[in-house]
Amino acid sequence: MHSKVAIVGSGPAGHTAAIYAARANLEPVLFEGMMAGGVAPGGQLTTTTDVENFPGFPQGIMGGELTDRLREQSERFGTEIITETITRVDLSARPFRLWREDGAEDAPDTCDALIVATGATAKRLHIAGEDTYWQRGMSACAVCDGAAPIFRNRPLVVIGGGDSACEEAMFLTKYASHVYLAVRRDALRASSIMARRATNNAKITVLWSTHVIEAKGDGKVLTHVVLQDAKTHETRDLEVAGLFYAIGHTPNTAFLQGQLDTDETGYLLVRPGSTLTNVRGVFAAGDVQDKHYRQAITAAGSGCMAALDAEKYLEDLAAEELDKAGKL
CATH class of the missing domain: 3.50.50.60 (FAD/NAD(P)-binding domain)
Incomplete structure (x- = not known):
């Protein structure tokens, strides 16, 4: 044709x-x-x-x-x-x-x-629970979804360590009660100015050397994630209403x-x-x-x-x- x-x-x-x-x-x-x-x-x-x-x-x-x-x-x-x-x-x-x-x-x-x-x-990590909670608390676009009512005044987590991750974390501070930035290494890949802005923001906590390995919830929406320390491999739960991928x-x-x-x-x-x-x-x-x-x-x-x-x-x-x- x-x-x-x-x-x-x-x-x-x-x-x-x-x-x-x-x-x-x-x-x-x-x-x-x-x-x-x-x-x-x-x-x-x-x-x-x-x-x-x-x-x-x-x-x-x-x-x-x-x-x-x-x-x-x-x-x-x-x-x-x-x-x-x-x-x-x-x-x-x-x-x-x-x-x-x-x-x-x-x-x-x-x-x-x-x-x-x-x-x-x-890009997504396809962690455990992702199939259940994708678009039920999980997203890959903070600008698209961050203002949704389910995320307002609630703690959120962003996965990534580059400029995009820092930008999305800062964007989400407009709506979230607090934003956690999960970085798999002990340093950010972001430019120095973006890294400073993120780490100096009182509403952002950087979780260094941290992997998010599972999304959990009540079957309807995300309620928390499981974190794993990249060095000790210890795990712990973190209560969040939203998880945002910012890994490119x-x-x-x-x-x-x-x-x-x-x-x-x-x-x-x-x-x-x-x-x-x-x-x-x-x-x-x-x-x-x-x-x-x-x-x-x-x-x-x-x-x-x-x-x-x-x-x-x-x-x-x-x-x-x-x-x-x-x-x-």
Whole structure:
């Protein structure tokens, strides 16, 4: 199947790109993936419960419902949505070629412009009890979930030792009664200024050389965690209402097989102020190219940018082909 614009990814970035591309009569095809990266179609948003910071929903909205609405809006304007995962691409020549997970090797899909919006997957430790209490007191995004009523004026624990962990711990002090920062080593990996801010904050206690090895609760919500001293291996319980992972994200770029430029951690690089990658006609939107903000609304904004950039690229391409044919 050939399309003018193919979009890989189905979070806010992918669907916003689809909405704009469809309204521009580009007839986009969106591959939403099937448990790609272990996450359902819709990406990380599907793992979030109450979303209270997406404009237009003053009473909040469930992450899954917001994803469903984005999908419905994409389809309304004519986006063809395919519930399959793209596992490999060839960006060496136009049209670009894309292979589905269960597709025939000799029959790839093709497109003139490609928007990569595959996001990034939050790293988790998969400790004991995590399956029971994920999104019932456990999260990988303090900014997304930290203001939820179950965390207000309650003790919380953040796992991590880098800048992100320090930032999330400080953010949570706005709502928590106290924040514990569990660091597996006896020093922070964070920059010196972030480390000072965290360790000097009266509402943050750093638990040095500490592993969180289990999440426990009443079967409905998290009530405490089990800590283990990294040196003595002794264990103890810590009463908390929330556990937040801040150990990084993995951008979902493996299927690109190094054909696009990335930074040292694997995030796609784009030209500043745009969604243009190093390959002409390929655009990156959302968390796959954003390791700083990582919010649904910023992903949606970059999805809009990607669609507009793709539209401009296709217009330029058509003009170039007419010029070659001597028709301009």
